[in-house]
Amino acid sequence: MSYNYLSKICLFKINFKVEAIPKRYKEKSMTKSSLSVSRYINVNAGKIVLAFLLSLVTVMSFMATFPSAEDKQKETYDHKTSHPRWGIRSINATKAWNTTKGSEEVVVAVIDSGIEYSLSSIKDNMWVNEKEIPGDGMDNDENGYVDDVHGWDFWDDDTCAVNGSSINYHGTFVAGIIAATPDETTGIAGVAPGVRLMDLRVLDNQGQLYTTDWSKLVDAINYAIDNGADIINLSIYSTLTPPDFVHESVKQAIESGVLIVGIPGNGGEKVQYFGQWEEILTVGAVDREGSAWNYSNHGSSVDLVGPGVDVLSLTPEGKVESRSGTSFAAAHVAGTAALVLSIQPDLSVSELTEILQESAKDLLEPGYDPKTGYGLVDAEKAIALAQRFRR
Ligand SMILES: [Ca+2]
Ligand SMILES: [Ca+2]
Numbered sequence: 318m319s320y321n322y323l324s325k326i327c328l329f330k331i332n333f334k335v336e337a338i339p340k341r342y343k344e345k346s347m348t349k350s351s352l353s354v355s356r357y358i359n360v361n362a363g364k365i366v367l368a369f370l371l372s373l374v375t376v377m378s379f380m381a382t383f384p385s386a387e388d389k390q391k392e393t394y395d396h397k398t399s400h401p402r403w404g405i406r407s408i409n410a411t412k413a414w415n416t417t418k419g420s421e422e423v424v425v426a427v428i429d430s431g432i433e434y435s436l437s438s439i440k441d442n443m444w445v446n447e448k449e450i451p452g453d454g455m456d457n458d459e460n461g462y463v464d465d466v467h468g469w470d471f472w473d474d475d476t477c478a479v480n481g482s483s484i485n486y487h488g489t490f491v492a493g494i495i496a497a498t499p500d501e502t503t504g505i506a507g508v509a510p511g512v513r514l515m516d517l518r519v520l521d522n523q524g525q526l527y528t529t530d531w532s533k534l535v536d537a538i539n540y541a542i543d544n545g546a547d548i549i550n551l552s553i554y555s556t557l558t559p560p561d562f563v564h565e566s567v568k569q570a571i572e573s574g575v576l577i578v579g580i581p582g583n584g585g586e587k588v589q590y591f592g593q594w595e596e597i598l599t600v601g602a603v604d605r606e607g608s609a610w611n612y613s614n615h616g617s618s619v620d621l622v623g624p625g626v627d628v629l630s631l632t633p634e635g636k637v638e639s640r641s642g643t644s645f646a647a648a649h650v651a652g653t654a655a656l657v658l659s660i661q662p663d664l665s666v667s668e669l670t671e672i673l674q675e676s677a678k679d680l681l682e683p684g685y686d687p688k689t690g691y692g693l694v695d696a697e698k699a700i701a702l703a704q705r706f707r708r
C-alpha cells in the first residue's frame with residue numbers, strides 16, 4: 318500500500334499554492350475504514366484538486382478518478398469475486414442482445430478525455446467519417462476539420478486523441494462500457510457493441526478542462542450535432558456555473574434530436590452542472606446490489622441510475638481495471654439508449670427518455686426519488702417497450 322492518494326495530495330501541495338482542503342473531504346477521507354473506501358477517496362481527491370487549482374488557475378471541471386492503491390491491485394480482475402460483465406448484466410444488456418447488439422447507424426459521441434481506439438475491442442466500433450479522406454491534409458467534407466476520421470481532439474486541436482499529448486484513462490474507460498466488442502480474453506463487453514463511437518476529446522491528460530476552454534466543449538457539442546451523433550455521453554461535471562453559451566449549445570443538441578446523457582457528480586452532495594440542466598438525462602450510480610452509491614450526487618435533476626461502483630472496463634493500455642463514479646453509470650445508460658435507437662431510430666429525445674425511464678427498475682421508495690430517479694436502467698425492458706412504441 319505504498320502508493321496512495323496521500324502521495325498525490327502531497328504532490329499537489331508541492332506544486333501548487335494550496336488553499337485549505339474542504340473539511341468534509343478530509344473527514345470522509347480519514348474516518349472511513351471500510352476496505353473499499355480508498356476508491357471513494359479518489360473521487361474526493363479529485364474534488365480537492367479542483368479546490369487546489371482554483372487558487373492557481375481557473376479550472377472548470379474535474380471528473381476523473383485517480384488510480385488508488387486498491388485499483389492498482391485490481392489491474393487484473395478476479396473471476397471469483399467480480400465477473401467482468403457484472404455491470405452490463407445488471408442492466409440486462411446481455412438479454413437485450415437477443416434482439417439487438419446495436420446498429421452501426423447509431424453513433425454515440427464520447428465528449429471526454431479521448432479514446433484509445435487502437436485497442437482490439439474498440440477499433441472496429443469507431444465512427445468513421447466516410448466523407449473525409451484521411452491524411453491528405455485537406456478538409457474533404459468541408460466540415461471545418463482537416464482529416465477528421467473518428468472525431469476531433471479539441472484539446473490538442475488535432476485529428477485524434479492518440480496523436481499529440483497523452484490521454485487520461487477516463488474516455489477509453491467510458492467508451493469500453495458503451496460499446497466494447499465482447500472479448501473472451503479480457504472478459505469485457507460494452508452495452509451496445511454494434512454501435513459506433515465518435516471520439517471528441519476536450520479534457521487534458523489529468524481529466525480536466527479549464528474555464529478558458531468552455532469554447533472547446535461547445536465546439537465538441539456542435540461537432541456531434543453537425544456530424545450525425547445520435548447520443549452524447551457527457552461524463553463531465555463542473556462545480557462552477559457554466560456560461561450561457563454552453564447551456565445554449567446543450568439546448569441546441571436536444572432540439573437537433575441528440576440525447577445528452579450526463580452525470581450529477583461524485584461528492585455525495587447536490588447535483589452539479591451539467592447534470593443540473595433539465596435538458597440532460599442525468600444518471601446517478603448504484604452498486605452491484607442496486608444500492609445508491611453514497612458519493613453519487615442527488616436531487617430532483619437525477620433521472621436514472623446505472624452501475625457505477627467497482628465497474629470493470631478497459632484502460633488505454635488495454636488492461637481491465639475497476640473504477641467507481643457516476644461517469645460510468647452514465648455510460649451504461651448511453652449504451653442502453655443506443656440499443657433502443659438501434660431498433661427505433663426515429664424516436665425523439667423525449668420519447669427515448671420516456672422509454673428509458675418507464676422501463677427502469679424502481680428502487681428505494683416506490684416511484685421517483687432524488688437518489689435513484691426513476692430507477693435502474695433496464696436494457697431488456699427498454700427494448701421491449703420500444704418495440705411496442707407507437708406514436
Ligand atoms: Ca473534415
Ligand atoms: Ca482529408
Ligand SMILES: [Ca+2]
Pocket residue numbers: 470473475476477478479480481482
Ligand atoms: Ca491529439
